[in-house]
Amino acid sequence: MIWNEKFECMDREDLKNIQAERLQEIVAYMEKNSSFYRKKFSQAGITSKDIKSIEDISKLPLTVKEDLRDNYPFGLFCLPLKDVAEIHVSSGTTGNPTVVGYAKEDIELWSEVMARTLCCAGAMPGDMLQNAYGYGLFTGGLGLHYGALKMGMTILPCSSGQTKRQLKLMQDFKPRVLSCTPSYSLYMVDEAREMGIDPRQSSWQIGVFGAEPWSDSMRSEIEGIWNMLATDIYGLSEIIGPGVAQECQYKCGLHIYSDVFYPEVLDRQTGEPVVDGQEGELVFTTLTKKAIPLLRYKTRDIVSIDHSPCKCGRTSPRISKVRGRTDDMIIIRGINVFPSQIEHILLKIEETEPHYQLVVDRKSGKLDDLEIRVEVAEKFFSDEIKKLRYIEEKIKKEIESILGVFVKVTLVEPRSIARSEGKAKRVIDKRQV
Amino acid sequence: MKITQISVFLENKKGRLYEVSELLGVNKINIMALTIAEERNFGVLRVIVDKPGKALEVLKQGGFIATLTDIVAVEVGDYPGGLATILKVFSEHDINVEYMYGFVEKFSEKALLVFRFDDTDKALDFLKNNSIKVVGTQDLENL
Numbered sequence: 001m002i003w004n005e006k007f008e009c010m011d012r013e014d015l016k017n018i019q020a021e022r023l024q025e026i027v028a029y030m031e032k033n034s035s036f037y038r039k040k041f042s043q044a045g046i047t048s049k050d051i052k053s054i055e056d057i058s059k060l061p062l063t064v065k066e067d068l069r070d071n072y073p074f075g076l077f078c079l080p081l082k083d084v085a086e087i088h089v090s091s092g093t094t095g096n097p098t099v100v101g102y103a104k105e106d107i108e109l110w111s112e113v114m115a116r117t118l119c120c121a122g123a124m125p126g127d128m129l130q131n132a133y134g135y136g137l138f139t140g141g142l143g144l145h146y147g148a149l150k151m152g153m154t155i156l157p158c159s160s161g162q163t164k165r166q167l168k169l170m171q172d173f174k175p176r177v178l179s180c181t182p183s184y185s186l187y188m189v190d191e192a193r194e195m196g197i198d199p200r201q202s203s204w205q206i207g208v209f210g211a212e213p214w215s216d217s218m219r220s221e222i223e224g225i226w227n228m229l230a231t232d233i234y235g236l237s238e239i240i241g242p243g244v245a246q247e248c249q250y251k252c253g254l255h256i257y258s259d260v261f262y263p264e265v266l267d268r269q270t271g272e273p274v275v276d277g278q279e280g281e282l283v284f285t286t287l288t289k290k291a292i293p294l295l296r297y298k299t300r301d302i303v304s305i306d307h308s309p310c311k312c313g314r315t316s317p318r319i320s321k322v323r324g325r326t327d328d329m330i331i332i333r334g335i336n337v338f339p340s341q342i343e344h345i346l347l348k349i350e351e352t353e354p355h356y357q358l359v360v361d362r363k364s365g366k367l368d369d370l371e372i373r374v375e376v377a378e379k380f381f382s383d384e385i386k387k388l389r390y391i392e393e394k395i396k397k398e399i400e401s402i403l404g405v406f407v408k409v410t411l412v413e414p415r416s417i418a419r420s421e422g423k424a425k426r427v428i429d430k431r432q433v
Numbered sequence: 434m435k436i437t438q439i440s441v442f443l444e445n446k447k448g449r450l451y452e453v454s455e456l457l458g459v460n461k462i463n464i465m466a467l468t469i470a471e472e473r474n475f476g477v478l479r480v481i482v483d484k485p486g487k488a489l490e491v492l493k494q495g496g497f498i499a500t501l502t503d504i505v506a507v508e509v510g511d512y513p514g515g516l517a518t519i520l521k522v523f524s525e526h527d528i529n530v531e532y533m534y535g536f537v538e539k540f541s542e543k544a545l546l547v548f549r550f551d552d553t554d555k556a557l558d559f560l561k562n563n564s565i566k567v568v569g570t571q572d573l574e575n576l
Contacts, residue, residue: 376498381440381442381498381499381500383440383477383479383502384531385470385472385477388442388477389472410474410475411474411475412475413442413444413498414496414498415496
C-alpha cells in the first residue's frame with residue numbers, strides 16, 4: 001500500500017514545481033525568522049526572490065553539523081521556544097550535543113513521513129508494530145511511534161532492551177512488524193532459541209531496520225533466520241529523525257520523500273551534483289519544516305542516487321544504502337561515536353597517553369563491540385594488577401557515561417599504536433557492512 | 434633489606450615474553466625468580482635479576498614499559514606447613530601480602546620466597562624484630 005499516492009507517485013515535472021514553490025517559501029520564511037540564515041544569505045548576496053526553480057538550490061549556502069553545535073542550544077530555531085512542541089538531543093563530539101526542535105506541524109510532518117515509511121516497508125493499518133527502538137531523546141522510538149499512530153497500527157512501545165520480555169510479547173501478541181536496529185534482531189536469536197522459540201516460526205513478517213550501517217549479507221542472514229522481510233530505513237535527527245527514506249519490498253534503494261526533504265548528492269571534491277549511480281555526499285534541504293528548517297545540510301553520508309521510477313509505482317528518487325562517511329564517525333548500536341569524543345575523554349585521564357585506537361567488531365548473533373585500545377602512561381605503570389585494572393575501569397566508566405554505549409577498554413604497551421604522519425588511523429572497523 | 438624487582442607490562446600478543454627473555458639474555462642478565470600475573474588483555478611479568486639497574490635500562494631501550502619495585506625475600510622452612518607457619522604470623526600481625534612467588538634457586542636447605550607487602554617498611558621492621566631471615570641484594574650477588 002502507498003500511504004500518500006499524490007506525492008509519492010507524483011509526475012516528475014509536477015514534483016519539481018512543488019519543490020520549487022516550497023523552496024521559495026522556506027527561504028522567505030528563513031529570511032524572516034532566522035538570524036543565522038539571514039546572515040548567510042547576505043554573505044552569499046542572495047534573497048528568496050532569486051529562487052525561481054528547484055535548480056536554483058545550488059545558489060544557496062550549505063549547512064554543516066558545526067552550525068548546529070556552534071549555535072547551541074536553540075540558535076537555529078526559527079520559532080520562539082514556546083511554539084516548539086518537542087526537543088530531541090543527540091550526543092555531542094567534544095562539547096555541545098546536537099539539539100533539534102519540532103513544532104506541532106513538524107510532528108505532523110514526522111508522522112506523515114513515518115506513515116509513508118511503514119507502508120513502504122509493507123505494513124498495513126491494523127497491523128501490530130513491536131517498536132524496539134529506544135524511546136527518549138533519541139529520535140528512533142518516537143519517530144516510529146508517531147508514524148504507526150498516524151497510520152492506524154496497534155503499537156507495542158517496547159523500547160530497546162529486555163529481550164526476554166520482547167520475545168514473550170512477540171509470542172503472545174503476534175505482532176506482524178518489528179522495528180529495531182539490525183544487529184539487535186540478530187542478538188535476539190540466541191535468546192529466542194534459549195527460550196525454546198524457533199525463530200522461523202516468529203510472528204514477525206516485516207522488519208524496519210536502521211540507525212546503523214548494515215550489509216546485504218546481513219539482510220540475508222536476518223531474513224533466513226527469522227523468516228521475514230528485512231527492510232532498511234534511513235534518517236537523521238537534523239532532518240527529522242527516522243522517516244527520511246525507506247526501502248520498499250523490491251529492496252532496490254531507499255525511497256526519499258523528496259517533496260519535503262529535497263536531496264542532492266554532491267561530489268566530495270567539487271561540490272557539484274553527481275550523476276545517477278555515482279557516489280557523493282548526501283545533502284538535504286527540509287522544504288516544509290518550521291522549528292528548525294535546514295538548507296542543504298551536509299549529512300556526511302556517502303550514497304548514490306537513482307531517479308528512475310521504481311517497480312512499486314513510487315516516483316520518488318532512491319538512495320543506495322549508506323556506503324561510507326566523509327568524517328570518521330562510527331555508529332555503535334545506533335549511537336553515533338566520533339573518535340574525537342574518546343580523545344577528549346582520554347586527555348582528561350592522566351594515567352593514559354592520548355594514543356588510542358578504536359576497534360569495532362560485530363560477531364554473528366552479537367551486538368556491535370567497541371574496543372578502545374589505549375596506551376598506558378609509563379609513570380602510572382604498576383607491578384600491581386589491581387592498579388592497572390583500576391585504570392581500565394576508570395576509562396571505561398568515563399567513556400560509558402559520556403557516550404552512553406558499553407565499551408571494552410584494553411591497555412596496550414606504549415608506542416604500540418602506530419603513529420602516522422598525517423591522519424592517525426584511529427578506527428579499525430571489522431564489521432562486514 | 435629490600436631487593437629490587439623489575440615489573441614489565443606485557444601486551445597479550447605472541448612472542449612478547451620471548452622478546453623480554455631474549456633481551457635480558459643477550460645482555461648477560463640472569464633471571465633468578467619470576468612470575469607472571471595475567472589479566473584479560475595484558476600481563477605483568479615480575480622478575481628478580483642479578484643486575485636490576487641494567488635490566489631496566491635495556492628493557493626501556495627495547496621499548497618496554499617497566500618499573501622497579503621493592504620486595505622482600507624471605508627464607509621459609511622447606512617442609513609441609515612451612516609457608517603456612519610464616520603466613521599465620523603475618524596475618525596475626527596485620528602484615529598484608531599483595532603477592533608472592535618462589536625463587537628458582539635455594540641458598541640453604543630452606544626455600545626462598547619473594548613477598549610484595551602492601552607496606553614494605555612495616556613488614557621489614559616486623560621481620561627484623563622477629564629474627565626472621567631476610568635475604569639481601571648482597572646475598573643474591575654472592576649466589
